[in-house]
Amino acid sequence: MVVGGGHAGVEAALAASRTGAEAVLVTPEPDRIAMMPCNPAIGGVAKGCLVREIDALGGAMAMAADAAAVQFRMLNLGKGPAVWGPRVQADSDIYPGIMTETLNRSRVRIVPGMVTALEGGPARFTGVVLEDRTVVPGDAFVIATGTYLGGILYRGEERWPGGRAGGLTSTGLNRFISGMFHVERFKTGTSPRVVTSSLDLKALEAQESHDAGFRFSIESRRPIRSAMKCYLARTNSDTTAAVRENLHRSPLHRRAIEGRGPRYCPSFEDKVLRFPDRSDHPIHLEPISRRSRLSYLNGLSTSLPQDVQYRMVRSIPGFEKAEIALFGYAVEYTRLSWGTFDGTLKLTGTENLFAAGQILGTSGYEEAAALGLLAGANAGRVARGDGPLAPDPEEGYLGVMVQDLVGKGIDEPYRLFSGRAENRLHLRQDNAHLRLMDFGTGLGVLKGVRLELAADFRTAWTSVAAGIREQGLEPLCRRPETRVEEIAGILKTGFDPDSLRTAFYDVRYSGYLARHRRRRSAAREQWALAVPPLPEGGGGVSTEARQAIEKNRPRTLGEAALLSGVRASDMEALLLLALGRRCST
Amino acid sequence: MSREGDVIVARATPPGLSALAVVRLSGPGCAALVEGLAQAPRGRLSGMRRALITIPGSGDMVALGWPPDRSYTGEEMVELICHGIPEGVAALLETLLGAGARSALPGEFTGRAWRNGRISADRIIELAAATETGGRVEPMDRAVSELLERVSGALETLEGAIEFQEEGFLELEDCRSRIEESVGAAERVLLMARRLQRSVRVFITGRVNTGKSTLMNLLCGERAALVDPEPGTTRDGARREVTMAGKRFLLADTPGFDGEGLDGKAFQLVLDEMDGEDVALWLSDRGEEPPGVLKATGARLLPVLSRSDTHRLEGLRVSSFTGEGVDLLKRELVGLVQAPGEQEVLEMVSMLREAVRWVEEAPEIASELLRQVESIAGGMSGIRPGRIAVERALKVLCVGK
Known part of the structure; x- marks a missing residue:
């Protein structure tokens, strides 16, 4: 039973269904399933890799992104393959339709309705209560309500309830969730949409697209071909002046919004405040769809009043006569606090209640979809009587994200970065299907054609890796100037180019990965040590750290390291105390 | 390592002749140990007590008892204040060791103080730095924090360039x-x-007349008479502290191994002094093997062929006359000795150099290397700055301090 039909909800329902459970998706607006209310793009650095991981776990986002793509770019192409970021501009009219079709083809049942509460509890829930008081029974639940949970929209002096422009808001369920769990408020925002024909595109820099035969899904038949252009514009001192002179009218800076906003992907107001010396911020003009006359202004997220938004937009060269069709706004919503859910995305203290997407504090379609997949799969498992599973942070960005959300806690909307992974060189977009095949089959979500294709890829990769080894090509692969085509030329048998590339990158990074693994295993040993009793008078542990430890009572050094207030020097003292204690016994 | 509960003992004042010397004991039962030797009543030294005692073979001395809550180490402690004649102090230590105490390891007193919450890690570092730089406090900590700050800063720039290429904020050139x-x-x-x-x-050792003193002159970089005889050393030769490639050596000239009479006795004293921490240069102009007594000391032996201008033997050839091989010998010495933590720092330097090579082509590899440097310098998996400094400080501290 999945509550919410956004990117998290759709993947959750599909994943639950793949585990063999009877999946139901409840949404108040079945015609707005998998909408793209923010920018019409999927992928990017780390995010693109996550989309590949969703594909490797049998999810739908990758295929839908391939099918809806109007432009493709491989970010960071000038850098090494571990940080390449595949990203598409998606036709945001087509994308929701593709997802709805996918749902229709599956065994997921869609129930229209607004959920106001859950039945049963506090440990085991038995059904959801709709607005008209009807109860839909279920065995396990996923809450994926996005910004609709207690959503309030802001623009300038205006304030109105809603999850997104034109959408409803979920106040009943918000009351219910807030009453049961510790919650906080987060905020995010979006940019104005302009009428493309009102712009002077010749004044802007057209962005090249890379059509390198890429596809997100191993199952997609043809690679992405670019059909539409994106443009790059730059703001100037007039734009920042418009913001600076009107900051007092911003709901954020008037402190009307109490929720924390994202530092990465900040509102334009934040950029002006945080980089006072800069006025030339890049703005990406992205077409919303093939049919739409509108374009999205990526980088100009704002909640200033309409007249200020006009002044800002029209200050940009090429935008002098720009018409704004939809104004930007900020949205504030409820999210679950740290400690209310575990690594399987199950809510603490419950047996069958899961959550995914923005309610866990993330931002981004990709993050939401991946979490939805995990929560849905685990809900499906619980409904069928199996235990829920947690992903491994060493094997994928999904695991990295879950570890961050559960372990460290966050104080702003969480976006995935490649730098968040400890072993980034291993978490590449090219080997996602190899990394997650075992987890996907174990979880029960990787099946059928997708599984066969992944298994074929693994076979091909194994044989090409053996070929490289047997022919003694490893030293050649490691040389910085060696290109994969050279290796292809030396290996006589015809190899699948994708698996050759993956095997080639594996060898290139192998020395660094081995070093990471050595360190990692040494660290794990230390992190497992019990927190030692703190001696009177300090023993090198700061007062702040001592208080944090006494309050939270971590069991191991690994847990202690995650507490705020515990610094590197404190960990050092704790480690020595722990080792000293071990020596004396 | 069931070492925590042992009674440890060491001389707390600098070696050599002095008016008074302090011998320090720490650990549960150390007061009773001294009381037993002095045939004093039980409990005479418990609490903050001072007593004039006599230990057979070592004569009269002042004993100071410290209770755990007042002592430096946070354990029961006794300090013995006696005459500063090296032989007398050595005999006293011998007696205490014979009664069940154990020689303290370098920094062990301070280590115990730290473990018992009597001293902070920062203080140890300062203490060590002060000890080693003649009172000037120059904490290693500061250099490591600066490195960490630089590495973290570089890493930040690098990550910015990787994640936000589209924002155009950061250039790899800057990284x-x-x-x-x-x-x-x-x-x-x-x-x-x-x-x-x-x-x-x-120790520069060899038969009489193999050029030991001349080599000593060459290594010190001085032609003039170099001696600055250390007080308390009677028959052994000059000692001189020199620095090579930033590392510190105490060069010691020794009397000839085959000397007779007093010289022979003096050489025996040198042998007694040597242990596994020392280096012994064995000088020979005939390619002669080092004698068994020298090997038995456990010192690291470095055979040197002296007077290389007079023969064609193969080995580490040094001529005090032409200066041949002196630089090579210095390099050998530098390579033989490793400062605590040096291996880690050398590894960091080489990883950072490798990161510079990768930064433009594969910033993700540069970043991986920087992360590893960060974890060596400051990470849980490697050695955190506190630990690098504390560990080093504990090794460096004078025994008994």
Whole structure:
């Protein structure tokens, strides 16, 4: 039973269904399933890799992104393959339709309705209560309500309830969730949409697209071909002046919004405040769809009043006569606090209640979809009587994200970065299907054609890796100037180019990965040590750290390291105390 | 390592002749141990008590008892204040060891103080630095923090360039110069590490007339009479502290191995003094094997062919006359000795240099290397700055301090 039909909800329902459970998706607006209310793009650095991981776990986002793509770019192409970021501009009219079709083809049942509460509890829930008081029974639940949970929209002096422009808001369920769990408020925002024909595109820099035969899904038949252009514009001192002179009218800076906003992907107001010396911020003009006359202004997220938004937009060269069709706004919503859910995305203290997407504090379609997949799969498992599973942070960005959300806690909307992974060189977009095949089959979500294709890829990769080894090509692969085509030329048998590339990158990074693994295993040993009793008078542990430890009572050094207030020097003292204690016994 | 509960003992004042010397004992039962030797009543030294006692073979001395809550180490402690004649102090230590005490390891007193919450890690570092730089406090900590700051800064720039290429904020060129600055910072840490190293004693041994004293002159870089005889050393030769490649050595000239009478006795004293921490240069102009007695000391032996201008033997050839081989010998000595933590710092320097090479083509590899440097310098998996400094400080501290 999945509550919410956004990117998290759709993947959750599909994943639950793949585990063999009877999946139901409840949404108040079945015609707005998998909408793209923010920018019409999927992928990017780390995010693109996550989309590949969703594909490797049998999810739908990758295929839908391939099918809806109007432009493709491989970010960071000038850098090494571990940080390449595949990203598409998606036709945001087509994308929701593709997802709805996918749902229709599956065994997921869609129930229209607004959920106001859950039945049963506090440990085991038995059904959801709709607005008209009807109860839909279920065995396990996923809450994926996005910004609709207690959503309030802001623009300038205006304030109105809603999850997104034109959408409803979920106040009943918000009351219910807030009453049961510790919650906080987060905020995010979006940019104005302009009428493309009102712009002077010749004044802007057209962005090249890379059509390198890429596809997100191993199952997609043809690679992405670019059909539409994106443009790059730059703001100037007039734009920042418009913001600076009107900051007092911003709901954020008037402190009307109490929720924390994202530092990465900040509102334009934040950029002006945080980089006072800069006025030339890049703005990406992205077409919303093939049919739409509108374009999205990526980088100009704002909640200033309409007249200020006009002044800002029209200050940009090429935008002098720009018409704004939809104004930007900020949205504030409820999210679950740290400690209310575990690594399987199950809510603490419950047996069958899961959550995914923005309610866990993330931002981004990709993050939401991946979490939805995990929560849905685990809900499906619980409904069928199996235990829920947690992903491994060493094997994928999904695991990295879950570890961050559960372990460290966050104080702003969480976006995935490649730098968040400890072993980034291993978490590449090219080997996602190899990394997650075992987890996907174990979880029960990787099946059928997708599984066969992944298994074929693994076979091909194994044989090409053996070929490289047997022919003694490893030293050649490691040389910085060696290109994969050279290796292809030396290996006589015809190899699948994708698996050759993956095997080639594996060898290139192998020395660094081995070093990471050595360190990692040494660290794990230390992190497992019990927190030692703190001696009177300090023993090198700061007062702040001592208080944090006494309050939270971590069991191991690994847990202690995650507490705020515990610094590197404190960990050092704790480690020595722990080792000293071990020596004396 | 069931060492915590042992009674440890060491001389707390500098070696050599002095008016008074202090011998320190720490650990549960140390008061009873001294009371037993002095045939004093039980409990005479418990609490903050002072007593004039006599230990057979060592004569009269003042004993000071410290209760755990007042002592330096946070354990029961006794300090014995006696005449500062080296032989007398050695005999007293001998007696105490015979009664069940154990020789303290370098920094063990301070280690116990730290473990019992009597002293902070920062203080240890300062203490060690002060000890080693003649009272000037120059914490190693500062150099490591600076390195960490540089590496973290470089890493931040690098990650910005990787994640936000589209924002156009950061250039890899900028990352390169930041990593280069980190290399500089790591090199400074290396220098500090070497400065914090305790000086290693190098005994120049050999038969009479093999050119030992001349080699000593050459290694010190001085032609003039070099001696600055250390008080308390009677029959052995000059000792001189020198620095090579930032590392500290205490060069010791010795009397000929085959000397007779007093010289022979003096050489025996040198042998008694040597242990596994020392280096012994064995000089010979005939390629002669070092004698068994020298090998038995456990010192690291470095055979040197002296007077190389007079023969064609193969080996580490040094001529005091032409100066041949002196630089090579210095390099050998530097390579033989490693400052505590030096290996880690050298590894960091080489990883940072590798990161500079990768930064433009594969910033993700440069970043991986920087992360590893960060984890060596400051991470849980490697050695955190506190630990690097504390560990080093504990090794460097004078025994008994």
